[in-house]
Amino acid sequence: MKPRTRTLAAGVRRGTMVVAGLVLASAATPAAAVESKSYVLAYFGQAVSSKEGDCPGGLNATLEAQYAKNLQALGYKGAEVEELMKSFGEEGQTWDKNKIGQVMNTRARVNGQAENAYAHPAAVADANLKHVTGTVAYGFNLDGKGAGDAGAFEDPQTHEKGIDNQMFRALGCVDPFRGTLATGTAFWLFMWMAEKDSMPAWLITVEGDDLSKDGPVTVRMSRAIEITKFNANGEARADMTYREDADPRTRANVFKGEIKSGTLSIASTAPLHMMQDQLTFPNFDLANFHMRLTPDNEGRLEGLIGGYQPIEQIYFALGQGGLAAENNYSPELPGMYHLMRKLADGPPDKDGKIWSISTAYHLKAVPAFVVTVAGAEAAANR
16 A cells, blocks of 8 residues: 555545534534534454565475374374374364364363363463564554564564564564455455454544644544445445444543654554453453554545453454364464463563564545534434
């Protein structure tokens, strides 16, 4: 995605002018009123920049090969491993015949007892998965170290150094998590397609004195009561009206940002808290919330959000389906949990342990009309 100089106010005839929660025609807006432009989420997925050679010795093992290694780690011998692996991938098999599935499902060891591996990933032997060793990744300089951070990345769009995106480093050598901004990844494309017609839409509202000029703005992120509306081709439909959910959990998602050369950015030390979908992120939290979104000639936005996200939230998204998820789209789940914990770089807790990891997500959004529930009721009663 090449940066453009299109202003956020471009195409305002297709957007909204929102004052005190009421939708107004731009021509009727008083000169002193704050100008507002709103958008609805059209795509969400991990921001990735996979490249040939960025994983040492190639990608991590296929699930079949990894399961054989896992059996050996559990103490199974050659003939036993061979026998158990016979049931791997057999179609139409019942659970009682899925011997490898039974063993892998309970490969965690808690006080010497076999337990569910996906509920207790830390109690599963570390598979020592490979991680990305490349130097390029999308994201933000979250810790302020900049170019002096030897273990950080360079952003391929802005060429800023010191980029923190350890989630990409951790997952980037697992095949379903490889891709580019243009292509997406198998995992995140599947998740978006599965949830986009059921999750309440995310809304972004930008307010400022004049959105056609560079300068400070206020950005509010919230949820709609409705789901995103899509066209027959699967693309989000622009200029639809959404009612903003009055849920108090998103009331604090108001950030100071700026428009510079047409790009909207936020570099905050404050957190973002959203709710997405039960399939991925029932709760979605980013500490040190950052954003970079650029409009195109149609007024649509595309770019990134990022911050430090709790590993438990990411692990839930990867593995809430347990053994079925591991066999279909998230191979070696406990191994990915171990790798995220080892690469975690978020703020430590009072005991010095780090439970969050730097992330970057790719967003697309289209212009929308947004009205608060209170504003809609007031308008109806006038």
